[in-house]
Amino acid sequence: MVTLAGDWYTNGTFWAAMAVLVALVVGAATVWATLKANNPKLRLGYGLEFTTELLGHGSAGLTVTHNGVALSSPHVAVVTVTNEGRRDIVSSMFHNGDPLLFDLGGSVLGVLDVQITPSTGPVPFAHIVGATYGRVALDPCHLPRKQSIRISVVLDGPTSGIAPPRPLVNVDIRERKIPVMSMPSPFAAPMSPQVKRVLAAYFLTGFVFLLLLANETLFGKK
Template identity: 40%
Template sequence: MLIAKAWYESGSFWQFIITTLVAVAVGALASYATMRAAHPKRRLGYLTLTNAPLFIASHDQTGSLQVTHNGTSVSRPRVIELELYNSGRRDITAAQFHNDAPLKFDLGADVVGVLGVTSSPAGGVAPAVAVDSVSPKVVAISPSLLSRRQAVRATFLVDGPGEDVSCVQQPLIDVDVRSQAGAETPTLASQIAGVLVVLAFFGGLLGLLKIVEP
């Protein structure tokens, strides 16, 4: 005597479910890709490349070495190199600095001077960088065009202990500004790869059902 199978034991039912899920996943991926193309994200990362003392401990204690900058004595000299990187898919324009306000970073020590500002790749314009008029530990980066994939490096001589550099003023409109220290942001390629893995999983289940289905 034949016994009718329950609906959930039917290979055709599960084949329909998996096919539907795959179609939904493909549609969601297509919608996501279209949305990203229409509204590309602007991102600006910052990273402390160097934060090193100029004196070793023995020299600092004995006073055997001295550093001056423009006639100013520096008792605990350090060199800090700060990098800004436009990691988004569009340029960041000067008009996106709200009310022409600058980006500001707290270096954790009194800034003695700006030693240099460079931009790469060649052809990019380096923004103006100066010590903040209110706090000697803060530097201000003036509104400027930051092209896609442009990196700006600013080097400072500071007087004080080694502290973490932090962004204390972020006036950019529609731009995600974040520290890149130890951070890994998932790329579009890795996101697509993750979706493809899911699709492959469902595809494997679908193939398995076709094999075992009577």
């Protein structure tokens, strides 16, 4: 037969176990924060902000030319590239010094404008690679954290979307349907196996102490 032990708030074993559990949680949080600080996340977001047809049904008799050549179906598209990470992306992170290439699935003819937000520092150089089936090229550059680049281009024909560019060195590249300017959650990045093992050990030890606490606090032999 078992009987309930004394009040939990007067039980010394309870408070000792709680102190150990708190120490384990604080230790796990310290390990996580240290690893995150030593390995800041690098992330680049890109997307096709919009595409617009220049000549509609009511534009009979109007002609749009590029370098003296009339376009049959002129369109304007805007490609957005944003540093969404927690530190700057530098030119040395471009693989072999090659530019980022964005394939819009159409015949890109030229760059109309390049803008940066916030408008501090030099404007990166963007151009078109390819004679008949052009792609948007962004040359290696310094991209401060939270800075966004908007590249306006002209096409002869509609675009079918945007293909992922060649990866950068140690930079996670993700397509964004709508450019994301907010701070990414620190919990979004996957944890390494080492961190998972440390956290698992902490919480397993805490679980064992809770079992001992329940046995000691709630029950006692008559």
